[in-house]
Amino acid sequence: MNWIDYVVVIVYLIAFLGLGMFFKENKDGKDYFLGGKDMGWFPLSLSAMATQLSAISFISAPAFVGLAQGGGMKWLTFELAVPLAMIGIILIIVPPLYRANIVSIYEFVERRFSSSTRIILSFVFQISRSLSTGVGVYTIAIILQSVLNISFHWTILLITIITIVYSYMGGMKAVVWGDAIQMVILFGGLLICIYYGWDLLKANPDFTGFDSERLQVIDIPNLGFDGGTYGLLPMVLGGLFLYLSYYGTDQTQAQRLISAKDERSAKKILVTNGLLRFPVVLTYCIMGLIIGALVHLTPDFMSDIVLLTQKNYPDEFLKSGFKPDLMLPVFIIKYLPHGLMGILIVGILSAAMSSVSATIHSLGAVTVEDLFNRGKVKLSEINYMKYSKISIVFWGVVCIASAYLFGGTGGTVIELINVISSQFYGPILATFIIAILVKRVNHVGMNVGIIGGVVINITIKYFFNDIFWIWFNLTGFVITFALALIFSALYKTKTKENLNIEFKVKREDVFSKDVIILVLFFLVILGISFSLPSLLAMI
8 A cells, every 4th residue: 555545544534533523413312323213215225234234245255255165156145035034024023113213122022021021132132243243343453454554453443443433423323324425435346346357357368267166156955954055945044034133123223224214214225225235245246256266367366365364364374275355455455556445445444334333333222222211210311312422432342342352263253153143033033023913922921932942043053063054043033933922821921012003014015016126126136146157157
C-alpha cells in the first residue's frame, strides 16, 4: 500500500465517525435501538444483508470456492432455502412480532410464557453472539495486518473502536445507514476483483477452463450423513430452519424488522433479502472461482500465499502448506493498482464493521430491555439512554476481549461456535412458533422443550459426529416442539393469553404477491444451480 490507499482508508474511517455525529440526536430507547420506527425498507434491507454477509464471507467463501480442499461452487447451496425461509417469516413471524411493539424480541416470549423463558433465550444470544463476533474480528485482524502493515493489536482496535464510537453516538440510524453504505462498498469491491481477475486470467495462455470438480453446485445423493456435506436435501431442509430462526428470531436481524416504519416495510425487507442474497453470493463465488484459477496458474501467486501463511499461520503452514483465506488479500496486494487497493481494504473493513455494529447494538438492546427495563417499574428516559450507551461500550469491549481470548484458537473455536449455534437455532425457532400458533403449551412445557431440545441435539451430535451440522437446526425444532406439547399435557398450569394479538394466516396472505415472487425465485435459483456447471464449463 502507498499513501493513496492509506488516504482512502483514513477518509472512510473519518466519514463513519461523522455518521455517528450526524445521527447523534436520540431522544429515547425507541430512537436509539429502533431508529424511531420510521426507517424505510431499502436501507434496512441493505443493513440486514451487510450484517449477514460478513467479512468472513467476503474472505472465506471465495477462498472455499477457489482453493479449499473439497470446495467449489457448492457453497451456493447455502442460498437455496433463503426464499422459502422468507415466506415463513412473512406469513407467521412478522405480523405478531411487529404488532407487539417491543425492542427486545425475547420480551415476546415472556408475554406468552414466563420471564425464565425470556432470560434463557436472551442469555444464549448474548454469549454466543459476542463470542462469534470476537472470533470473526480476530480472523479479519490477522488478515488485514499483512495488508495494512500495522500490528495485529492496532488492527483489532481499528475495527472495533471506530465501530463502537459511531454506534454509541448515532444509535440504530447510524448503524443501519452505515451498513447500507458498507454493503455498496463491499459489492463494488467484488466487481473490481472480478474485473481485474478475469482480465489476468484471460491473458494467461495456460488457462483452458475452470476445474470441473469445482463447478458442481447440486449434489442430490448426498444426504448429509456419514460425513457428507452440502447435499441438496440437508441444505434445503436444514437451511430452511436455520434461516427461519436467524432472520426471524435472532435479535441482530429481527431488530431491523421491528425498526421498519410499518409492517409492510418489514415484509419488504425480507422480500428484498430473499431476492438479492443469491446474486450477491453468486458474485463472490464467481470471484473465488476466477481468482482460484489464477492462483493455480501463477506460481508466484501461490508462493506469496504460502509465505504469508508461514508468517501469520504457522500451524496451518505445517498442516497443509497454505491458508486459502489469504487468497483475496494477496490478490489485492499483488494485482490491484493503488487507490483501488485502498477501496478493497475499505471493503473488508466495511464487512467487518457492519457485523460488529449490528452485534453490539443488538446486544445492547437485549441487555437493557431484558435485564434493566423489565417488570412493572420501567427506567426513566435519562437512565434508559445512559444504560443503553454504557451497554454499547461494554459489549464492544467484550468483543475485543473475546477476540484476544478465543480468536487465537482459530478453526477449533469457529467449529465449536457453528456446532453450538446449530443446537440452539431450532429450539429458539420452536419457542417463537409455539408462542404464536399453539395456545395449549404452557411455560413449564416450553422451558422443558428448550432445554431438552438442546441437550438431546448435543447428545446426538456427540454420538453421531458424521451427521452434517445443518441437520440439527431441523432436529432441534422437532424435538423442542414435541417435548413442549408432551410436558404441557403432563403438567397442567395456567397459560397466558397469546400476547393479546389475534393472529391467523389468511388465504390471501398465502397467495400474496410476495409469496408468489419468492416461490418463483426459489425455482429460478434451483434451475440456475443445476445449469451453472454447464454454463461455466463453456467459458
